[in-house]
Amino acid sequence: MNTPASPKSATPHPLDTLTGGAFSAPTSGERTARVREWLATDPSAEQMQEVFRELSHRDRGAAKPVKERLDDIRRQKTQEQMAEEWTQKARTLLEQPRLNLADALAWQRDAARAGAPLSREPLATLRQQLAERVKAIEDLQHAAQVEREAAVLIAQRIEVLSTKPWREAQAAAGALQTDVAQWQQQIDVLMTHAQWSSVEGRFPPMLEASRQQLQLVWDAFQAALALTVAADADPQVPLPAVPVWADEIRVARGEEPQAVAERRTEKPPVDPQVQQERRQRAAAEVEKALGVLEAEVAQGHGKATPKAASDLRATLKAHGRLISPELDARVQAVLAQAGELEGWQRWRADQIREELVAKAEALLQAPEGQRPGGRKMQETLRALREQWKATDQGGQPNHALWKRFDEACNQAYKVVEAWLTQVRAQADASRAQRMAIIDAVRHWTADHAQSTDWKAQIRELHAFSERWREAGHLSEKAFADIQPQWKAAMHEAHARLEAAQAESVARRKALIEEATALGAAPSLRLDAVKALQQRWQAEAHAVPLERKQEQKLWEAFREPIDAAFARKSGERQAQAVALSAHDQRVLDASRALEAASASGDAQAIKTAMAALEAAMAAPADEPSAPAGASADTPAAPADGEAAPAAAAPPAPQRKLVAMRGDDRPGQKRGEAPAPQGRRDDRRDGRRDGGRDGGRDGFRDARGGRFDRDDRAPRGPRLGDAAFRAQRQAQEAAQMALRRLAEQAHGEVLTQVLHAWQTRDAAALPAAAALGKAVSAADRSAWAAALAQAPTALGGETLLRLEMAAEVPTPAEHLSERRLLQLTLLTRRNAPAPAETWGKDVAAVLASAHDGAAARRLQTVLKALLKR
Secondary structure: OOOOOOHHHHOOOOOOOOOOOOOOOOOHHHHHHHHHHHHOOOOOHHHHHHHHHHHOOOOHHHHHHHHHHHHHHHHHHHHHHHHHHHHHHHHHHHHOOOOOHHHHHHHHHHHHHHOOOOOOOOHHHHHHHHHHHHHHHHHHHHHHHHHHHHHHHHHHHHHHHOOOOHHHHHHHHHHHHHHHHHHHHHHHHHHOOOOHHHOOOOHHHHHHHHHHHHHHHHHHHHHHHHHHHHHHHOOOOOOOOOHHHHHHHHHHHOOOOHHHHHHHOOOOOOOHHHHHHHHHHHHHHHHHHHHHHHHHHHHOOOOOHHHHHHHHHHHHHHHHHHOOHHHHHHHHHHHHHHHHHHHHHHHHHHHHHHHHHHHHHHHHHOOOOOOOOHHHHHHHHHHHHHHHHHHHHHOOOOHHHHHHHHHHHHHHHHHHHHHHHHHHHHHHHHHHHHHHHHHHHHHHHHHOOOOOOHHHHHHHHHHHHHHHHOOOOOOHHHHHHHHHHHHHHHHHHHHHHHHHHHHHHHHHHHHHHHHHHHHOOOOOOHHHHHHHHHHHHHHHHHOOOOHHHHHHHHHHHHHHHHHHHHHHHHHHHHHHHOOOHHHHHHHHHHHHHHHHHHHOOHHHHHHHHHHHHHHHHOOOOOOOOOOOOOOOOOOOOOOOOOOOOOOOOOOOOOOOOOOOOOOOOOOOOOOOOOOOOOOOEOOOOOEOOOOOOOOOEEEOOOOOEEEHHHOOOOOOOOOHHHHHHHHHHHHHHHHHHHHHHHHHHHHHHHHHHHHHHHOOHHHOOOHHHHOOOOOHHHHHHHHHHHHOOOEOOOOOHHHHHHHHHOOOOOHHHHHHHHHHHHHHHHOOOOOOOOOOHHHHHHHHHHEOOOHHHHHHHHHHHHHHOOO
């Protein structure tokens, strides 16, 4: 009878069809995969919101991709709204006839702080337009300052000409008029510029004031010069207001200068007390101005020194006639120092400017290979302009040098512009390369939506990370703009892997709990430990984790098992401390066997092996024979005790019908294995039973049944330490015997070859040394062959020996060996080479010694003498 399905399982979720079965999927991984497939169809935001609301209560991991998509949509809408808002603000600023620099700079700063996408259109274009307009306004303001300084310099030139002869001033008037007209034209160009209305409010009135002042000075200069020319031509024309020119005309007319005439004019008498007060006030004012100038000169200040000197000159001009000669001398000395300092500063400033101009022009004159690159050129030009600005702040400007310097810097900046164009192209290429990597990651994520080869996915994702790290350089803003897209793509690519790793971590923690419970058990089950470790290894191979995390989990898994094994080892060591008398005898015999093995004496090794076997077979309550005595030697009786008349004969061993082959080194076929102190009890406490599962019975090869009592008697059970010690000692002894046998075999071969070379029959080894394979008759034949004169060696002798020993023949004799094998097949009743190898060796020894034949004979005897 079929059980009807529950209503919960029979009724599908309303959104299951929409999402392609995401709600009915059995596992979280399948739900996540189906959700990603549904998201690839670009559902609406309302549908995604509804699916996320329902799915987040069931499976947060499967709802995570929906939440990320909703966050991306929300973030994109926010950026679009923000871009629209800041676009409107930028257009409002650009549409204004007068642009405020502070507002333009604040727009870019505030937009960046708010997170507006300034690298995207239309904000990128608007930002560029604002930057260009700001630069144009700043250039206008800088040009206005330069023209103001130029007006001051022209006015100073006019003032200097008024102190020189009027004919020299008349000669320089034409060039000066050209400079004034050119300055006026430059001012008109500045004021008609499209961005002039956006400059700061202080620049237009400042420039207009400079124009009016220069125009007044120039008009006064022209009027004075015209009046001077007319007065020079007509004595009736009044003298000009310029003292130097008026005195020059008076001298030309034969009159005295005005200064001489003033000195001759009689002055009314002055009250001495009033004169004294006037002198004191004048001295105080001069002292005050003199102290300020002396302090500036002492400190070497440049900007305040000219003003202090000007104030002192004005004070001296007003009260110079009332001060004492000593104070006048001090004033003149300080003014001279100030003049020297001011002149030196101007000279030094002009020197620095000329050096900067030379450096700027040298950038253009350098060859193409030696010219600085784009970034280096940009840094060099910035440093030169900063040095020029610092020089202008500490001294009077020099307009002519500034023009040369600015033109050279502008020409050199073309290299920077070309470099910036190249950098932008490289940045665009780098951005395109990184976008291609992001697209490749997204395609890879879609292609591996169902893959479970996590190791391959880790390698490929690591390769994507390496490609991203080795991609081209981007600016900080461009990288900050593209980095979230890369992180989102990599997060989506790692989602399935991270989910699988999280599930693997949960499974490993469950295994750790099982290991903890297994290690805390009273008895350690090795089969359970092995199975648990195999499950851990399978999990580790299936889902790899981060190295540190995997190592940490492995240590947590291994700790309780290691503690259990350590506890078991401690129990074994505690048991090994209290050794029985039988175990102690076995240990002593094992140490004696190890010492005999180290001595290299074969007879001593065999004697010690027999003693160890006797000690193992002896009853637990009887002492065994000494380590150095034979197993058949009775033990010496103690004092006061009578020795037994005869030792009890050993029980005959039962003939074995069938037995398991013993493949240990040194064990001969057909012999029963030597007793090794077998341990009947298994590790799990059960006894070994026969094939038929009987407790005390065994079956022989014919199916018969015999009891345990029918087997040969064995020694008592050994402890773990004694069992291991006797096994290691016997293995070492067998290896020593094999090594000695090999050594003796090599010595026998060496003696045989030496006897052949020297043809000395007495040097031939004895029959016992040659072994059982060589009979006495064969040895006699070998000795007789060595005693007679050398004869010729037959061609088949060595080939027969190699065939008998079944060793390879040299390559140059292979064809001969094959021919001999075919020939032997045709010889019926002829003895085989294996039957006549002794005579063949005698034939070789009867021939003359040869090196190649000796090597072939050595190879043959090495195999034949071992049989």
